[in-house]
Amino acid sequence: MxxxxxxxxxxxxxxxxxxxxxxxxxxxxNMVGPYGGITAAIVINAVMQHxxxxxxxxxxxxxxxxxxxxxxxxxxxxxxxxxxxxxxWLVELVQTTAEGDENLTTTASVVxxxxxDTFADSDVPMPAVPAPADVARVDRTAAGVxxxxxYDIRPIAGDVPRQWDGQVADSLSQLWMRDNPPRPLDFPxxxxxxxxxxxxxxLRRAVRVPAGTVSMTVYFHADGAALAATATGHVLGQxxxxxxxxxxxxxxxxxxxEAGLLLATTHQVVYFKG
Amino acid sequence: MxxxxxxxxxxxxxxxxxxxxxxxxxxxxNMVGPYGGITAAIVINAVMQHxxxxxxxxxxxxxxxxxxxxxxxxxxxxxxxxxxxxxxWLVELVQTTAEGDENLTTTASVVxxxxxDTFADSDVPMPAVPAPADVARVDRTAAGVxxxxxYDIRPIAGDVPRQWDGQVADSLSQLWMRDNPPRPLDFPxxxxxxxxxxxxxxLRRAVRVPAGTVSMTVYFHADGAALAATATGHVLGQxxxxxxxxxxxxxxxxxxxEAGLLLATTHQVVYFKG
Numbered sequence: 001m002x003x004x005x006x007x008x009x010x011x012x013x014x015x016x017x018x019x020x021x022x023x024x025x026x027x028x029x030n031m032v033g034p035y036g037g038i039t040a041a042i043v044i045n046a047v048m049q050h051x052x053x054x055x056x057x058x059x060x061x062x063x064x065x066x067x068x069x070x071x072x073x074x075x076x077x078x079x080x081x082x083x084x085x086x087x088x089w090l091v092e093l094v095q096t097t098a099e100g101d102e103n104l105t106t107t108a109s110v111v112x113x114x115x116x117d118t119f120a121d122s123d124v125p126m127p128a129v130p131a132p133a134d135v136a137r138v139d140r141t142a143a144g145v146x147x148x149x150x151y152d153i154r155p156i157a158g159d160v161p162r163q164w165d166g167q168v169a170d171s172l173s174q175l176w177m178r179d180n181p182p183r184p185l186d187f188p189x190x191x192x193x194x195x196x197x198x199x200x201x202x203l204r205r206a207v208r209v210p211a212g213t214v215s216m217t218v219y220f221h222a223d224g225a226a227l228a229a230t231a232t233g234h235v236l237g238q239x240x241x242x243x244x245x246x247x248x249x250x251x252x253x254x255x256x257x258e259a260g261l262l263l264a265t266t267h268q269v270v271y272f273k274g
Numbered sequence: 275m276x277x278x279x280x281x282x283x284x285x286x287x288x289x290x291x292x293x294x295x296x297x298x299x300x301x302x303x304n305m306v307g308p309y310g311g312i313t314a315a316i317v318i319n320a321v322m323q324h325x326x327x328x329x330x331x332x333x334x335x336x337x338x339x340x341x342x343x344x345x346x347x348x349x350x351x352x353x354x355x356x357x358x359x360x361x362x363w364l365v366e367l368v369q370t371t372a373e374g375d376e377n378l379t380t381t382a383s384v385v386x387x388x389x390x391d392t393f394a395d396s397d398v399p400m401p402a403v404p405a406p407a408d409v410a411r412v413d414r415t416a417a418g419v420x421x422x423x424x425y426d427i428r429p430i431a432g433d434v435p436r437q438w439d440g441q442v443a444d445s446l447s448q449l450w451m452r453d454n455p456p457r458p459l460d461f462p463x464x465x466x467x468x469x470x471x472x473x474x475x476x477l478r479r480a481v482r483v484p485a486g487t488v489s490m491t492v493y494f495h496a497d498g499a500a501l502a503a504t505a506t507g508h509v510l511g512q513x514x515x516x517x518x519x520x521x522x523x524x525x526x527x528x529x530x531x532e533a534g535l536l537l538a539t540t541h542q543v544v545y546f547k548g
Contacts, residue, residue, distance in 0.1 A: 058522060059489045059543050061335040063383050065355035065362040080366070081339035081378050086488065086545070088339040088381055090364075092354070104355050107362055107383055109337050111489055111543075115520035118548060119479060123445045123515045171397045205393060214360065215333045215385055217491040219524040219543045221517035241397045242528065243495035243536040246389035248332060250493040250539050252526055254516065262517040265524050267541050269333050269385075269493045271360070274392060 004183045005150060006192070009038050010045045012075060020046055020075040024068055028147040033067035035147035036213045037192035039093070043108040044191045046075040047089045053079075054087045055114040057187045060218045062108040069095055073105070087112045115223045124265075126256040129156050132176040132234040151196065152180040154234070160198055161206040171204040171241035171251075173197055182232035185257075187220065190227060193235055193255060194218045194266035200241030200251045201272045209274045214248070216268035222261060230257040239266070247271060278457045279424060280466070283312050284319045286349060294320055294349040298342055302421040307341035309421035310487045311466035313367070317382040318465045320349040321363045327353075328361045329388040331461045334492045336382040343369055347379070361386045389497045398539075400530040403430050406450040406508040425470065426454040428508070434472055435480040445478040445515035445525075447471055456506035459531075461494065464501060467509055467529060468492045468540035474515030474525045475546045483548045488522070490542035496535060504531040513540070521545060 009025035028038040040062050047053060073095045081088040093106035129135075135154040142148065158173030177196055183189060199211035222230075239253030253266045283299035302312040314336050321327060347369045355362040367380035403409075409428040416422065432447030451470055457463060473485035496504075513527030527540045 059337075061383060061489070061491060063333075063362050063385060066357065080381050083340065088337050090381060107354055107364060109335060109381055109383060109489075111337060113488075113522065115522075118519070118521045118546070119475070120519040121442070121478065122517050122519075123474075123478065124517070168395070200397075201393070204395065204397065207393075214387075215335070215383075215491075217335060217489075217541060219517070219522075219541075221519050221522075221524070223520055242539050243396050243398070243493070245392070245394040245396075245495050245536075246497055247392045248387065248389075248493075248495075250495070252539070252541070262519075265516050265526070265541075267491060267493075267526070267539075272392070 004181065006179055006183055006189065010041045010188050012046055012049055014049065020049065020077065021072060022075065023072045024070050026146060027150055030147055031144045036064060036216065037195035038147065039068065039106055040195055040216060041188035041192040042075065043091045043110065044188045046077045046091055047110045047112060048187065050077050050079065053112060054082060055085065055112040056224050057110060057220050058113040059111040060108065060191060061215065062106060063215045064213055065107060066103065066105045068093070068105045071095065085114045122262045124254050124262060126236060126260040127174060127238065129174060129236060132258070135176055150180050152178045158203055161203060163206065164208050165206050167206045169203060169206065171200040173203065174236065174238045176234040177237055178232065178234045184232055185227045185230040185235070187224065187227065190220065190255065190264055191218055193237065194264055196237060197239040197251065197253060199270055199272065200239065201244060201249050204241055204244060209272050211270050211272040214269050214271050216266065218264055218266045220264050222263045226261060227263070233258045235263065278455065280453055280457055280463065284315045284462050286316070286320055286323055288323065294323065294351065295346060296349065297346045298344050300420060301424055304421055305418045310338060310490065311469035312421065313342065313380060314469055314490060315462035315466040316349065317365045317384065318462045320351045320365055321384045321386060322461065324351050324353070327386060328356060329359065329386040330498050331384060331494050332387040333385040334382065334465060335489065336380060337489045338487055339381055340377065340379045342367070342379045345369065359388045396536045398528050398536060400510060400534040401448060401512065403448060403510060406532070409450055424454050426452045432477055435477060437480065438482050439480050441480045443477060443480065445474040447477065448510065448512045450508040451511055452506065452508045458506055459501045459504040459509070461498065461501065464494065464529065464538055465492055467511065468538055470511060471513040471525065471527060473544055473546065474513065475518060475523050478515055478518060483546050485544055485546040488543050488545050490540065492538055492540045494538050496537045500535060501537070507532045509537065
């Protein structure tokens with residue numbers, strides 16, 4: 001069976017020195033570097049492949065320090081602190097330049113935890129939206145943006161503006177998403193979907209300006225069993241901008257499965273020009 | 275002039291090896307370790323004291339890996355990547371145990387950036403609330419919790435439940451806050467205030483359970499000049515829980531100054547028992 005392109009893109013090979021080797025995938029390319037979501041998935045995969053892992057991902061912060069070049073990269077993964085039921089990981093992705101120098105492209109921290117049954121509830125119920133089958137799929141293409149073809153995206157509200165007319169609007173987007181072709185949901189897949197929202201400043205201003213994520217934080221609320229049960233169902237994503245100022249904006253978002261379970265919450269701060 | 279206890283608590287002395295030495299403050303103690311906000315302020319201060327600093331804080335993620343013991347600690351501060359207008363920092367706080375071992379208590383990443391004037395707006399306008407002078411100050415004390423006395427806290431909505439009766443409620447809190455005694459606002463001060471909300475699970479459940487922050491992320495929207503202009507005015511804080519499950523919950527919050535400027539957005543994931 002041919003592996004899913006997502007699995008090829010996040011594949012890592014453990015080296016004798018404890019680092020892990022991977023390579024960027026043309027399938028998830030985004031103009032000047034890999035799609036940020038796939039890099040987040042690689043970080044999660046690196047921690048989950050580590051022999052010392054305890055538990056499952058709870059929190060991820062990834063800092064996009066520099067664009068990754070097409071080609072191989074190395075993941076340095078360190079369990080900085082291991083407690084009884086939580087573990088604190090530090091991850092760095094580096095590449096070797098043509099001059100033989102080490103180029104740090106990404107820093108990240110991941111908290112893993114053993115989950116147990118407790119009081120469970122949500123203060124962000126899934127909004128009332130039409131079912132995925134009742135929302136038109138948008139096959140969006142853009143020059144140099146390969147990753148879009150690997151997602152089934154069904155915008156419900158707050159889609160990319162059709163007219164770049166500078167009309168200020170609310171920055172809320174809601175959309176159904178899943179891998180294309182479908183792929184059973186897991187932590188790397190969910191990490192990647194957490195970055196799937198186009199820049200809020202485009203929606204807020206209806207002006208298309210260069211923008212790039214600087215740092216993203218994802219909190220995972222569902223355990224691996226709940227992700228497995230979500231299988232290849234669609235995931236509802238919602239994101240809204242908060243502050244826009246001094247060349248940066250932030251967004252806050254949530255992801256639910258079709259059954260209405262809150263899978264993850266996601267936040268990011270994004271550079272924008274103009 | 276006697277320094278403000280906050281400035282004493284976050285003071286760091288640069289060592290010849292590039293690390294910085296500090297000591298926990300009894301003024302900001304919180305039961306089993308320092309108040310998480312003061313540790314966040316120490317991390318921000320460490321980066322801002324570093325000779326290689328470019329710009330001002332934009333994003334902070336702090337991971338509370340283990341409780342700090344009362345006494346000295348060392349900050350290891352590394353500019354992992356310096357770009358033209360952004361800089362990516364990694365910070366670790368360590369203590370030396372009685373056995374001479376190094377004990378890692380805290381990991382953090384900070385992004386600093388040179389800010390410039392751009393399109394500026396907010397999609398989270400300050401809620402309509404009474405002015406600080408019209409809200410009663412609550413002098414709350416709890417055994418072993420020294421830090422509360424160093425904040426002027428004026429709850430508007432969603433205060434700590436008066437009856438622990440297990441009634442499920444909305445987890446939204448709004449409050450005015452400032453340092454006590456007043457202290458001009460700056461990035462360390464704002465970082466500390468970003469952690470000032472009591473555990474959302476107490477409000478949601480009206481059940482007082484042990485809880486502790488695992489990881490906090492703060493995005494700074496105001497520049498240093500806007501913080502200086504805020505001076506010793508009160509800061510409006512708002513926070514709401516999102517998901518509660520498997521022994522962890524997250525919250526999302528915002529902080530504004532009295533003029534309605536969005537100063538920071540803050541998120542955290544918190545361990546809870548039961």
